[in-house]
Amino acid sequence: MTEKELLKNFYRDGLVAQVSESYRNTMRDANASSTESYFVERSQQADIFSFTTAGEAPAPFAEFVNGLDAHLDTASKRALADRIFRLAMELKSDPSQELSISQYMYTL
Amino acid sequence: MTAPILAVSCYYHDSAAAIVSNGAIIAAAQEERFTRKKHDASLPVHSIDYCLKEAGVEPGDLEAVVYYENPMATLERILKAQVHEGGDAFAGFHDAALPFFSKRIHIEAHLRDVLGRLGKNDTLFLTEHHMAHAASAFFPSPFRDAAILTIDGVGEWATTTLAYGKDTELTMLREIHFPHSIGLLYSAFTYYCGFRVNSGEYKLMGLAPYGKPRFYETIRDNLIDIKPDGSFRLNLDYVGWHNSTRIISPKFDQLFGAPPREPESPFQSHYLDMAASIQQVTEEVVSLLAAHAKRLTGSKNLALAGGVALNCVSNGKLLKAGLFDNVWVQPAAGDAGGALGAALLADHVHCKTPRQVGNGRDAMKNCYLGPSFSRQKVEASLQSHRLDYEVYADRDELFSLVARELADGKVIGFFYGKMEFGPRALGARSIVADARNDRMQSILNLKVKKRESFRPFAPVVLLEDAPGYFDLAGASPYMLFVADVLNARKDLDVAELIQQNDSNLYAIANLSRSGIPAVTHVNNTARIQTADEQSPFFHKLLRAFKEATRHGILVNTSFNVRGEPIVCTPSDAILCFLNTGIDILVIEDCIAYKDMQITSIM
Numbered sequence: 091m092t093e094k095e096l097l098k099n100f101y102r103d104g105l106v107a108q109v110s111e112s113y114r115n116t117m118r119d120a121n122a123s124s125t126e127s128y129f130v131e132r133s134q135q136a137d138i139f140s141f142t143t144a145g146e147a148p149a150p151f152a153e154f155v156n157g158l159d160a161h162l163d164t165a166s167k168r169a170l171a172d173r174i175f176r177l178a179m180e181l182k183s184d185p186s187q188e189l190s191i192s193q194y195m196y197t198l
Numbered sequence: 199m200t201a202p203i204l205a206v207s208c209y210y211h212d213s214a215a216a217i218v219s220n221g222a223i224i225a226a227a228q229e230e231r232f233t234r235k236k237h238d239a240s241l242p243v244h245s246i247d248y249c250l251k252e253a254g255v256e257p258g259d260l261e262a263v264v265y266y267e268n269p270m271a272t273l274e275r276i277l278k279a280q281v282h283e284g285g286d287a288f289a290g291f292h293d294a295a296l297p298f299f300s301k302r303i304h305i306e307a308h309l310r311d312v313l314g315r316l317g318k319n320d321t322l323f324l325t326e327h328h329m330a331h332a333a334s335a336f337f338p339s340p341f342r343d344a345a346i347l348t349i350d351g352v353g354e355w356a357t358t359t360l361a362y363g364k365d366t367e368l369t370m371l372r373e374i375h376f377p378h379s380i381g382l383l384y385s386a387f388t389y390y391c392g393f394r395v396n397s398g399e400y401k402l403m404g405l406a407p408y409g410k411p412r413f414y415e416t417i418r419d420n421l422i423d424i425k426p427d428g429s430f431r432l433n434l435d436y437v438g439w440h441n442s443t444r445i446i447s448p449k450f451d452q453l454f455g456a457p458p459r460e461p462e463s464p465f466q467s468h469y470l471d472m473a474a475s476i477q478q479v480t481e482e483v484v485s486l487l488a489a490h491a492k493r494l495t496g497s498k499n500l501a502l503a504g505g506v507a508l509n510c511v512s513n514g515k516l517l518k519a520g521l522f523d524n525v526w527v528q529p530a531a532g533d534a535g536g537a538l539g540a541a542l543l544a545d546h547v548h549c550k551t552p553r554q555v556g557n558g559r560d561a562m563k564n565c566y567l568g569p570s571f572s573r574q575k576v577e578a579s580l581q582s583h584r585l586d587y588e589v590y591a592d593r594d595e596l597f598s599l600v601a602r603e604l605a606d607g608k609v610i611g612f613f614y615g616k617m618e619f620g621p622r623a624l625g626a627r628s629i630v631a632d633a634r635n636d637r638m639q640s641i642l643n644l645k646v647k648k649r650e651s652f653r654p655f656a657p658v659v660l661l662e663d664a665p666g667y668f669d670l671a672g673a674s675p676y677m678l679f680v681a682d683v684l685n686a687r688k689d690l691d692v693a694e695l696i697q698q699n700d701s702n703l704y705a706i707a708n709l710s711r712s713g714i715p716a717v718t719h720v721n722n723t724a725r726i727q728t729a730d731e732q733s734p735f736f737h738k739l740l741r742a743f744k745e746a747t748r749h750g751i752l753v754n755t756s757f758n759v760r761g762e763p764i765v766c767t768p769s770d771a772i773l774c775f776l777n778t779g780i781d782i783l784v785i786e787d788c789i790a791y792k793d794m795q796i797t798s799i800m
Contacts (some may be wrong), residue, residue, distance in 0.1 A: 122485060125425075126425065126427075127429045128374060128378065128423075128428050128430060128431045129360075129371045129373065129374060129427065129429045130372065130374065130375055131372060132370045132371060132372065132373055133369065134369065134370045135367065135368065135369055135370075135475075135547070136325070136326070136329040136332060136333060136369070136370055136543055136544060136547060137325070137329075137363070137543070137546050137548055138262070138323040138324065138540070138544045138547075139323065139472040140321050140322070140324075140326055157797035179451050193536065
């Protein structure tokens with residue numbers, strides 16, 4: 091897998107697009123002081139789980155990671171981190187750009 | 199019966215390995231003790247090797263191999279947080295993500311490289327960071343059931359959790375998520391006051407009693423909104439861990455009217471007051487969280503873990519408040535203890551191994567979980583360093599001699615048995631001295647430990663004698679509770695002294711405040727370790743000292759110098775002995791006097 095393919099997969103499978111509402115809700119909140127509690131409720135039995143099914147991370151992400159490890163040196167990883175971040179920022183600032191960014195990615 | 203379970207924490211700070219078998223902790227050790235790099239975060243290959251040898255098991259025969267967090271979820275958090283913030287956040291993402299790309303998400307491959315096979319199923323198991331902390335707090339505790347409170351900087355998303363443990367079950371109930379973190383806020387003040395993040399928090403706690411909490415209201419009004427249930431939200435305008443490479447933002451400096459203190463520069467009262475203020479806020483949050491945990495669970499017992507649980511001032515106040523009948527703190531409350539928690543979680547919850555509780559004792563074996571060395575190995579090491587030494591066949595005779603030397607003002611390096619797991623030296627790798635000596639604090643700080651003069655030393659006291667010296671109910675075997683010193687001088691006003699002495703903390707710290715001045719902090723408190731037969735060597739030494747002086751109490755500080763990990767091997771101890779002002783080394787029934795060594799080897 092090439093760096094371009096890795097980047098495409100990473101983008102296509104959407105981890106960078108998952109700037110979730112739940113996260114937004116934990117950030118600044120003008121009405122914060124009106125809520126009764128800032129706790130997130132859980133009711134889950136603690137346990138261990140297999141690395142290969144780690145949490146909610148999408149499977150293609152693991153593929154991305156494996157490919158990254160196999161094919162890229164440190165400098166390339168740094169460059170890739172840079173690109174991932176900038177793409178994610180573009181997507182966040184203007185969701186309508188998703189298509190054009192996607193097209194751009196697949197023409198890499 | 200299940201085979202032993204190995205768990206690992208690494209790639210953040212304080213990496214460690216632990217191994218458990220059928221509910222019993224077999225061994226645990228921090229990598230820094232082997233590599234001699236303080237807070238070493240690397241893959242703990244030496245600790246793993248030690249644990250496997252101690253348990254007598256091959257990697258392929260392990261029931262399971264467990265990592266103490268879910269690195270995928272953590273990377274997801276880092277990415278989402280930085281993407282959300284934008285702007286200058288890329289540098290933060292860059293710093294945080296690269297170690298992941300290189301290390302943490304490859305933990306399975308890295309462990310397979312070391313172990314060959316990851317247990318019977320050749321599978322790496324994960325847990326969540328705060329689940330591991332909660333497990334480390336509850337499963338080794340002496341409680342059948344307990345409310346559990348874990349607080350640290352951050353794991354995957356959680357920074358604070360409330361949980362409930364009963365028998366072999368552990369249920370997570372409430373969480374507070376990143377970026378809202380009381381642990382990171384405390385670290386922000388640590389940085390601001392000129393100490394290193396992730397290691398200087400303890401110093402900040404020690405500094406706090408010198409100051410007045412005059413910024414308490416400023417913090418409450420601007421930085422943190424605390425609800426009656428203890429949950430909180432931070433004003434992120436003042437911090438930087440979510441969107442930059444700095445832990446505080448420029449607005450933080452503006453709010454408090456001064457820049458961060460330069461490391462190693464003199465202490466101005468501003469920074470003393472900052473330390474006092476964040477300490478008060480932290481105590482308030484912990485107290486409210488504990489009260490809510492009590493309401494949620496109805497338990498009379500509380501178990502604590504996570505880095506903030508090492509705040510023994512807060513722990514002491516929690517204990518004294520009497521909200522819970524019993525409070526137990528995991529001695530390795532930081533990330534090293536996460537390895538132990540992950541192993542116990544796999545054993546009790548996943549493998550359904552029953553817990554053994556009911557004798558009032560915890561399962562930590564007094565933290566003596568690390569390597570030990572035979573007399574033969576000790577003597578070989580003494581000889582290789584060309585030290586003159588004597589061997590005592592009669593330990594009672596040796597300890598009587600040591601007691602007399604202590605009473606005579608000598609500083610003694612004390613090395614016996616299995617090394618401690620966790621940040622505190624508890625009698626296996628300790629430096630001991632006479633707590634009654636009013637010069638001892640400065641002698642230890644400047645000649646031996648070579649550290650900041652303001653920092654207090656801790657006492658170890660015979661359990662049965664503790665009520666005669668301290669306002670402490672019950673045992674404190676792990677030095678995790680601070681309590682008032684009885685009969686201390688109340689007439690010394692710290693603020694006035696600071697003004698009179700031009701903020702010279704050295705002069706103030708060395709004022710005699712009680713009959714045990716070397717362990718009495720400026721606010722007339724002490725961080726107490728109680729010792730009984732479960733600490734056999736320390737207990738015997740204290741008994742001998744009491745016989746010689748009528749006082750079963752000593753200074754106990756870790757066997758190391760500033761910036762280095764606590765000693766592990768006889769050779770580490772010998773080098774520390776030779777390079778510091780330690781007068782006498784007592785090591786597995788061998789005794790060496792500094793003034794009897796040939797000058798050429800020193």
